[in-house]
Amino acid sequence: MSTVTDIPSAPVSEEALNAALASGQRPPRPSAASVCLTFGWRGMLKIKHVPEQLIDVTLTPVLFLVMFTYLFGGAVAGSTDDYLQFLLPGMLVQSVLFTAVYSGVTLNTDMTKGVVDRFRSLPVWRPAPLVGAVLGDAVRYGLAATVVVVLGLILGFEAKGGVVGVVAGVLLVVAFAFALSWVFTTVGLVLRSPSAVMNSGFMALFPLIFLSNIFVDPSTLPSVLETVVGVNPVSHLVTAVRGVMAGAASAGDIGLVLAEAVALTAVFAPVTARLYGAKG
Numbered sequence: 001m002s003t004v005t006d007i008p009s010a011p012v013s014e015e016a017l018n019a020a021l022a023s024g025q026r027p028p029r030p031s032a033a034s035v036c037l038t039f040g041w042r043g044m045l046k047i048k049h050v051p052e053q054l055i056d057v058t059l060t061p062v063l064f065l066v067m068f069t070y071l072f073g074g075a076v077a078g079s080t081d082d083y084l085q086f087l088l089p090g091m092l093v094q095s096v097l098f099t100a101v102y103s104g105v106t107l108n109t110d111m112t113k114g115v116v117d118r119f120r121s122l123p124v125w126r127p128a129p130l131v132g133a134v135l136g137d138a139v140r141y142g143l144a145a146t147v148v149v150v151l152g153l154i155l156g157f158e159a160k161g162g163v164v165g166v167v168a169g170v171l172l173v174v175a176f177a178f179a180l181s182w183v184f185t186t187v188g189l190v191l192r193s194p195s196a197v198m199n200s201g202f203m204a205l206f207p208l209i210f211l212s213n214i215f216v217d218p219s220t221l222p223s224v225l226e227t228v229v230g231v232n233p234v235s236h237l238v239t240a241v242r243g244v245m246a247g248a249a250s251a252g253d254i255g256l257v258l259a260e261a262v263a264l265t266a267v268f269a270p271v272t273a274r275l276y277g278a279k280g
Contacts, residue, residue, distance in 0.1 A: 032125040039132025043106070044139060056102075057144045061095035065151055068215065076216060081156055088152040089169060089241040090214030093234065095144045096173045097209070101201035103137045103181035104188030108197045111189065116276075127273050134181050141177045145170040161247035168249070169241040172257060176237050179261035182268035189275040208234045233260050 030038075047054060068091065073083030107130070110116050119129045149166055153159070159166050188197045211225065212234040218226045229235050237260075240253040 030124060032128060035124040035128040036132040036135060039129050040136035040139075041132075043133055043136025046106075047140075054140075054143070057095075057099055057140055058147050060098070061091065061144055061148045062151055064095065065091045065148060065155075069155065072215075084152065084155055084157055086217075086242075087215070088148065088157045089245050090212070090238045091152075092145055092148045092169065093173055093238050093241060094209050094214055095148050096141045096177045097180060097205060097234070098202070099140050099144050100137070100177045100181045101184050101198060101205065102140070103134055104184030104186075104197045104201055105194045106133060106137075106188075107185050108188035108191065109194045112193065126277065130185065130272060130276055134178065134185065137181055138174055138178055141174045142170065145173055159245055161245050161249070165245045165247050165249070168244040172241055172244065172254065173237065176257060176261045179264040182265055182272055185272045186268050186275065189272060208232060213238050233257075236260065 065088070068087060069080050069084050073080035073087075077083035077086060110119075110129075116129065120126070149170065161168070184197070184201050187200055191197050191200060211228055212232045213229055214234070218229040218235070221229065236253065237257050240250070240257045243249045243253055
């Protein structure tokens with residue numbers, strides 16, 4: 001009968017252990033900016049692999065602009081051409097703001113599928129997935145805006161503010177949508193499913209969109225509705241965009257929109273970050 005004698009093992013030094021685990025120098029910790037850009041690029045790759053999600057960004061604005069211009073232009077403004085001049089800046093706002101809902105839908109999808117749990121295990125700045133996703137969505141906003149502007153120019157829209165006015169209008173809408181997306185990311189962390197986030201987001205946006213000055217002149221409305229339209233932030237955005245695209249920008253209108261965008265970001269970005277941290 002053989003016996004096994006325990007042989008005491010020699011202590012292993014920390015240097016030897018580190019040498020066995022890593023053959024090279026430890027890479028530096030990535031900066032917060034680079035991590036945010038990486039997560040923004042992740043959003044772009046999702047579009048590359050699932051291009052069908054661009055339908056809402058490309059086809060929906062086309063349908064809305066063409067239908068409203070040629071179905072209601074004659075009745076509202078007397079001619080489709082005159083109505084197009086009035087409608088296009090508002091349709092630009094509508095198309096981009098509807099796209100902002102998907103920021104919350106995407107975040108909720110990552111939460112429900114457990115993807116966010118993997119992100120939390122990475123040695124990176126913790127809010128980076130949130131900030132990067134919203135930055136990536138800004139590309140979607142720009143694409144939706146480009147589709148509306150290009151189609152409007154083809155149909156006969158006269159951009160009296162020139163290229164500078166058009167670009168300024170698009171940037172103003174994208175900036176406001178970026179701020180609004182923080183509202184929907186908050187909703188995405190509160191509700192339980194992506195479909196619930198989408199339904200709630202569109203239900204909240206529809207009154208803001210249709211009780212605004214996108215489709216009709218507020219002076220033609222009853223006094224109560226005119227007052228509601230006047231305090232609607234969407235109306236403020238449409239007024240500013242119409243001004244810059246017409247070459248008659250008002251500093252007060254632009255400043256009001258930027259102040260509202262800053263206020264939305266200041267309130268809802270920290271709320272989103274806190275909810276995101278509490279989910280861990």
